[in-house]
Amino acid sequence: MANYKGNYKKADKTILEETFDYKDLDLTFANIEAILGSNSDFIYRRIFIRNNRDVETSVIYIDGMVNTQLISDFVMKPLMQSEQFDTCSSELDAIKIIDEGTIYYADTRKRTNINDVLDDVLTGSVAVIFNKQQTAFTFETKGFDKRSITQPTTENVIKGAKDSFVETIRANTATCRRKIKSPNLVIEETIVGKQTKTPIAICYMKNIANDSLVQEVKKRVNDISVDNVITASYFESFLVDNKATPFPQIMYTERPDRFCSNLLDGRVGLIVDGMPIAFIAPGTLLQFVQAPEDYSQHYLVSSTIRYTRFTSMFITLLLPAFYISITTFHQEMIPTELTFSIVAAKQGVPFPMFVEVLLMLIAFELLVEAGLRLPFIIGQTVSIVGALVVGQAAVEAKLLSPATVIIVATTAITSFIMPSQDLSNALRLWRFGLAIVSSIIGMYGLTMGLFLLIYQWCKLDTFGIPYLSPFIGDDKIQLQDSLFRLPLTTMKQRPASLDVKNKQRMK
Amino acid sequence: MEAIMKKLLKLSILFILFFMLTSCSQLMSNRSEIDRIFNTRIIAIDKLDENKVLYTITTKTAVSGSQDKQGSSTSSEILVSEGATVFEAARNMAAYAYKRPHYGHTEFIIFGEDTAKDGILQYLDFISRNQEFRYNAKLYIVQGDSASSFIKKVATGNIFLADRLAIIEDNSFALSKSGKVTLAEALFIFSKDNVSTFLPVLFIVPSKSGEDSAKGAYDINLKSYAIFKEDKLYAFLDEKLSRGVNWVKNRIQSSTILVDAPDKKKVSMDIIQNKTSIKPYLDENGLQCTISIKFNSNIAETISKEDIFNKEGLDYLKQQQEDQVKKEVEKILSYAQEKNMDIFGIVSNFSIKYPMMKNELRENWPKLFPEIKFNVEVDSKINRTYLINESATSK
Numbered sequence: 001m002a003n004y005k006g007n008y009k010k011a012d013k014t015i016l017e018e019t020f021d022y023k024d025l026d027l028t029f030a031n032i033e034a035i036l037g038s039n040s041d042f043i044y045r046r047i048f049i050r051n052n053r054d055v056e057t058s059v060i061y062i063d064g065m066v067n068t069q070l071i072s073d074f075v076m077k078p079l080m081q082s083e084q085f086d087t088c089s090s091e092l093d094a095i096k097i098i099d100e101g102t103i104y105y106a107d108t109r110k111r112t113n114i115n116d117v118l119d120d121v122l123t124g125s126v127a128v129i130f131n132k133q134q135t136a137f138t139f140e141t142k143g144f145d146k147r148s149i150t151q152p153t154t155e156n157v158i159k160g161a162k163d164s165f166v167e168t169i170r171a172n173t174a175t176c177r178r179k180i181k182s183p184n185l186v187i188e189e190t191i192v193g194k195q196t197k198t199p200i201a202i203c204y205m206k207n208i209a210n211d212s213l214v215q216e217v218k219k220r221v222n223d224i225s226v227d228n229v230i231t232a233s234y235f236e237s238f239l240v241d242n243k244a245t246p247f248p249q250i251m252y253t254e255r256p257d258r259f260c261s262n263l264l265d266g267r268v269g270l271i272v273d274g275m276p277i278a279f280i281a282p283g284t285l286l287q288f289v290q291a292p293e294d295y296s297q298h299y300l301v302s303s304t305i306r307y308t309r310f311t312s313m314f315i316t317l318l319l320p321a322f323y324i325s326i327t328t329f330h331q332e333m334i335p336t337e338l339t340f341s342i343v344a345a346k347q348g349v350p351f352p353m354f355v356e357v358l359l360m361l362i363a364f365e366l367l368v369e370a371g372l373r374l375p376f377i378i379g380q381t382v383s384i385v386g387a388l389v390v391g392q393a394a395v396e397a398k399l400l401s402p403a404t405v406i407i408v409a410t411t412a413i414t415s416f417i418m419p420s421q422d423l424s425n426a427l428r429l430w431r432f433g434l435a436i437v438s439s440i441i442g443m444y445g446l447t448m449g450l451f452l453l454i455y456q457w458c459k460l461d462t463f464g465i466p467y468l469s470p471f472i473g474d475d476k477i478q479l480q481d482s483l484f485r486l487p488l489t490t491m492k493q494r495p496a497s498l499d500v501k502n503k504q505r506m507k
Numbered sequence: 508m509e510a511i512m513k514k515l516l517k518l519s520i521l522f523i524l525f526f527m528l529t530s531c532s533q534l535m536s537n538r539s540e541i542d543r544i545f546n547t548r549i550i551a552i553d554k555l556d557e558n559k560v561l562y563t564i565t566t567k568t569a570v571s572g573s574q575d576k577q578g579s580s581t582s583s584e585i586l587v588s589e590g591a592t593v594f595e596a597a598r599n600m601a602a603y604a605y606k607r608p609h610y611g612h613t614e615f616i617i618f619g620e621d622t623a624k625d626g627i628l629q630y631l632d633f634i635s636r637n638q639e640f641r642y643n644a645k646l647y648i649v650q651g652d653s654a655s656s657f658i659k660k661v662a663t664g665n666i667f668l669a670d671r672l673a674i675i676e677d678n679s680f681a682l683s684k685s686g687k688v689t690l691a692e693a694l695f696i697f698s699k700d701n702v703s704t705f706l707p708v709l710f711i712v713p714s715k716s717g718e719d720s721a722k723g724a725y726d727i728n729l730k731s732y733a734i735f736k737e738d739k740l741y742a743f744l745d746e747k748l749s750r751g752v753n754w755v756k757n758r759i760q761s762s763t764i765l766v767d768a769p770d771k772k773k774v775s776m777d778i779i780q781n782k783t784s785i786k787p788y789l790d791e792n793g794l795q796c797t798i799s800i801k802f803n804s805n806i807a808e809t810i811s812k813e814d815i816f817n818k819e820g821l822d823y824l825k826q827q828q829e830d831q832v833k834k835e836v837e838k839i840l841s842y843a844q845e846k847n848m849d850i851f852g853i854v855s856n857f858s859i860k861y862p863m864m865k866n867e868l869r870e871n872w873p874k875l876f877p878e879i880k881f882n883v884e885v886d887s888k889i890n891r892t893y894l895i896n897e898s899a900t901s902k
Contacts, residue, residue: 244514327541332611332639339546339612344569346542353540442537448525 027114027134029058032127035118036060047076050085055094058129065124067143075126075139078103091130098128098137107140119197146171147276152254155419159296161257169199169273172256176203176271179260184208187271190221193229196274200229203259203269210266210499216463217268217281232279235272239281242460246429248422249462251283258292266500282463284497286470286482288420289313294485303484310483312414317427317453319414320357321434321446323407327353329442345401354439356400360408361432469497542569545586545606548669549615551654552593552630554622560630562596563587563655564608567667583662587655593633610639615672616646616690617709619653623733623740628697635694642691645676648733650710650743660711661725672709675729679707680760683778684730684750697738701872702855703848705732705752708743734850741848744839751839754832755798755851757783764804766827768811769820776828776889777807787856789864794875796853798840799884800832805891812901821889829885836883844877853879 025031029044036042041063049055057079061071079085084102088094099110109125111117117127117136124142129135149171152164165172173187184207192200200221204214217239224238232252240249253259254277262280263269270279280287289309294302326333327342334342349356367386371379394400411431418424430453437445460467470478475497480486492507494500551563568582586604590596600608616634618627627646634640649657661668679685685707696704711725731749734741744752753759759781768774781802788795806815806824814820843850854872858865868875 244511328539329537330611331539331541331544331546331609332641336546336548336612336614339541340567340569343542343546346540347569349542452521 022114022118025114027112027117027129027136028131029060029129030131031114032060032117032121032129036062036121041065045076047079049079049088049094050082051080052085052088055085055088055091056131057091057094058131059126060121060129061126061141062121062124065122065144066126066141070141070143071126071139074105075103075128075141079128091133091135095130095133095135095137103137103139105139109138109140111136111138122197149175154421155253155255155258155292157255157293157296160292161255163256164254165256165259165271165276165278167274167276169201169271172271172278173201173203175256176260176263176269179256180205180263185263188218190218192221192224192226192235194225194227196228196230198229199273201271203263203271205263205266208264208266208494208500208502209268210501213266213282213463213498214268217270221270229272230274232272232275232277236279239270239279241462245456245460246426247285247457247460247467248288248420248426249283249460249467251280251287251420252277252422253280253292254278255292261295266494266498282465284462284465284469285423285457285467286478288423289418290481291419295488299485299487303486306485307483309417309419312417313423313427316411316414316418316424317431318434318446318450319407319411320361320431321438321449322443323404324354324357324435325438325442325446328439342401342403345403348398349401350399353404354435356404357408357435358432360400360404361411361435364408364412365428465497470495473497539607539609543606544609545584545604546612547608547610548612548667549617549658549672550610550613550634551617551619551658552622552627553619553653553655554625555589559589559591560593560596561587561589561653561655562593562600563658564600565658565662565668567669583667585658585662593630597633610637611641613640613644614669616644617654617657618646618648619655619657620648620650620740621653623648623706623735626738627735627740628738631690631694631697634690640690642689642694644690645687646690646693646706647672647709648706648740650708650733652711657709657711661727664724671727675727679729681762682730682750683753683759683762684746685732686753686758696852699852699855700869701849701876702852703735703737703741703850705734705744705850707731708733734846734848736848741846747835748839748842751835751842752850754781754783754800754836755785755839757781759783759802763807764828764831766824766831768809768813768815769823770811770813772809772811772813774806774811774815774824775808776804776824778802778804779891785851785853785856787853787860789857789861792880793878794857795880795882796856797882797884798836799886800836801886801888802832803888803890804828806889806893809898810900811898814896816892816896821892825887825889829887832887833883833885836885837881840881840883844879847873847877849876 022031022035029046033042033044039062042060043063044058044060046056046058049057059071059076082102084097085094088097109116109120111120111127112135117129117138120138120140121127124140124144125138126141128137128139146168147166149163149166151162163175165175176187177185182205184205186204186206188202189199190202192198202214202218202221220239224235226234226238229235236250237243242249251262256278259269259278259280268281270281272279289306291309294306297305331339346353351359363386367383370382370386374382391405395402395405415424415427418427430449434446434449437449439445457468458466458472466473469475470482475495477491477493478495478497480491492505493503494505496503545564546566547564548567549565551565553561553563555561563585565583565585568584586600586608588596588600590599597608618630622630634644635642652660658668661671664671666674676687679687688704688706693704693706696702707729708731710728712728714724714726716726730746731744732752733743750759750762759778762778764776764778766774766776781800783798783800786797786799788797809815815824849872853876854868857868861868
């Protein structure tokens with residue numbers, strides 16, 4: 001006991017910086033109770049096998065994480081009632097009998113290290129501890145409540161699969177296995193997060209994905225040295241190359257079909273326990289503009305929509321800045337009749353055009369944020385109030401001109417067309433920047449701002465693949481599925497920029 | 508951290524280069540709110556006595572949609588100023604103008620008759636030099652009035668003057684008796700030796716139509732050209748001569764020709780297509796030029812009771828319309844030769860065909876032009892007679 005107390009204090013000191021490590025402690029019930037005993041969900045029972053006072057054992061588990069029915073039927077019952085234990089006179093005999101398979105249970109592990117036992121118990125196993133022998137058996141009896149697979153909330157499609165990822169990693173990997181029934185699908189698991197001990201599954205097609213890409217992803221995942229992996233940004237920021245740019249460099253999806261089709265293209269997927277989304281590396285700009293719906297419609301329809309989406313991307317980015325430029329610096333660029341309409345709308349409004357646009361943009365951002373944070377029902381009220389206050393009352397009070405409201409509304413609508421919220425957020429930031437430079441020196445500033453943006457895009461690469469691929473580089477194959485989507489029958493090869501092992505997708 | 512600082516430094520250097528090396532000393536000098544500028548639509552330039560220029564600009568009063576519903580008529584704003592030159596007059600406005608004049612939307616530049624007689628090139632220098640003006644602004648001459656007074660007289664109508672002019676200009680194709688000449692075209696012709704230009708002429712008559720006639724409003728007419736010797740107004744052409752100019756210059760889009768049916772009743776022909784080509788050539792008889800005109804027409808209206816929709820009838824009409832066009836063209840050609848004014852730019856046609864003679868042509872053109880033998884060839888086709896083969900007057 002004295003030994004344990006000393007060690008415990010030592011461990012306590014470093015617990016925040018390092019992962020928990022009690023390797024100096026003996027594997028005994030007392031030690032485990034000292035570590036976990038203060039928790040209300042820590043349950044233990046001390047039992048004598050077949051009522052033999054010489055063979056004492058402790059059964060421990062975390063309530064809520066396990067299926068107690070399984071424990072009672074398959075662990076406790078054999079220990080108490082199986083006649084095979086009648087012969088054992090010591091703990092050593094009991095261990096031997098269990099080892100031989102008397103308690104038949106699919107996932108049984110023999111542990112001699114206290115750390116392993118703690119890991120198992122905390123992930124939903126029950127442990128049977130033999131104090132004198134410092135040995136334990138753990139049985140995987142996970143039985144916590146989990147959300148069932150529901151429809152995707154942000155990536156809806158009309159024609160396509162309706163399942164989505166859930167918070168449980170095993171359910172997610174099983175969903176993928178169901179879609180790709182190939183032995184080449186590799187799902188490797190690793191634990192990340194010193195405190196959270198979050199399992200992360202690295203998924204890839206062993207016969208397709210480029211080895212160095214897989215190695216790089218594995219290396220980055222293993223290098224993650226962070227306290228917890230509960231929110232996505234913790235995880236993402238460790239994986240991306242360039243942390244200064246707001247543009248997303250790793251894609252996420254909540255749709256297993258999208259995830260799987262990316263794996264089949266040769267990309268590497270990551271499924272994180274506790275997140276109903278999966279990540280796909282590398283993420284290029286094109287991927288954030290593609291939507292799953294694109295592949296479930298006729299290619300002419302999809303191409304038109306894809307092209308509209310690209311146009312919308314530039315509209316949402318440039319429209320406010322362009323509007324400020326032409327109304328403040330280059331009035332001759334506006335068609336004559338439109339000039340008079342804008343002037344008529346602007347009359348009596350006290351603010352310069354730039355201030356008007358900026359106020360509206362900020363108001364719009366506030367409305368979006370307010371709508372996000374509030375419960376669904378109150379959220380609707382906010383948008384109604386916002387639309388009335390910003391839209392109508394402000395215009396009627398001559399605080400804003402209707403033309404500006406239309407411009408910012410168009411900007412907002414086009415920003416919602418973006419399938420990726422991450423991309424939309426990055427565009428939001430740049431939109432403000434461009435509006436500010438445009439208000440200083442007009443179209444010249446806008447051009448320079450756009451120049452910088454394109455420079456940043458060109459410079460960026462993720463996992464060695466240019467961010468603007470296939471628009472830069474020599475990936476002609478991927479171009480078939482870029483600005484327009486050609487018929488799937490023409491896409492016979494996998495994207496060249498991924499440098500996959502098996503380039504041929506179909507004959 | 509150091510890497511970020513380095514990046515920021517690089518970025519700031521880039522920004523300094525972008526913004527400081529633009530060679531614009533005042534980057535923000537052009538900045539002005541859209542509701543504080545005077546969006547000039549029309550400029551009127553008149554010569555005053557004592558070598559002064561009267562400079563008038565006008566724009567439409569901006570009325571928003573909700574105000575418009577109340578039925579207020581479109582009003583215009585006019586700013587007038589004087590100065591020794593156009594530029595000075597334009598700048599003098601700054602002393603009292605309630606908005607900054609902006610010329611990016613100038614569509615029409617109008618000169619008074621007296622001013623045009625004095626020469627218009629001196630007034631076009633500022634306009635062609637200033638960066639705000641557009642070269643596709645159209646030039647007009649006002650017949651029998653000053654440009655400033657023209658603007659003031661017609662400013663009272665329900666439609667703003669510039670909008671009215673734009674509509675009249677768009678409709679002028681139906682008559683093809685006038686047309687539009689842009690600043691760029693006029694400056695190009697003024698810069699050439701031996702070529703005279705022509706500009707469309709506007710004149711006003713008391714309104715004949717509807718409510719406006721009671722208010723003392725005016726109709727604007729656009730149906731002829733004025734011709735210029737160098738940059739000075741030489742003469743106003745009548746409607747027939749003006750259409751002759753358009754025939755030769757291949758500017759006919761549509762027009763009407765009245766011909767007679769065999770029973771001497773009128774038949775209106777609607778010209779729908781035209782192609783004029785000028786073929787200069789040189790032989791032992793000196794400079795010669797063939798002007799060949801090919802046009803198509805429809806029968807738009809007939810009050811003849813005779814059946815004209817057969818080969819003989821159509822040939823009869825065709826012959827008449829060709830004769831009429833030939834006469835019109837010959838008339839304007841002889842007029843031009845008589846006045847020794849090459850308004851068609853025939854000299855360019857010769858120079859292109861005979862480049863070795865370019866200098867000789869240029870030096871001797873005033874002597875050569877009246878001596879050119881013009882040969883007018885007209886070919887026409889009546890290609891659509893519509894489905895009705897009888898006149899409404901025939902029983």
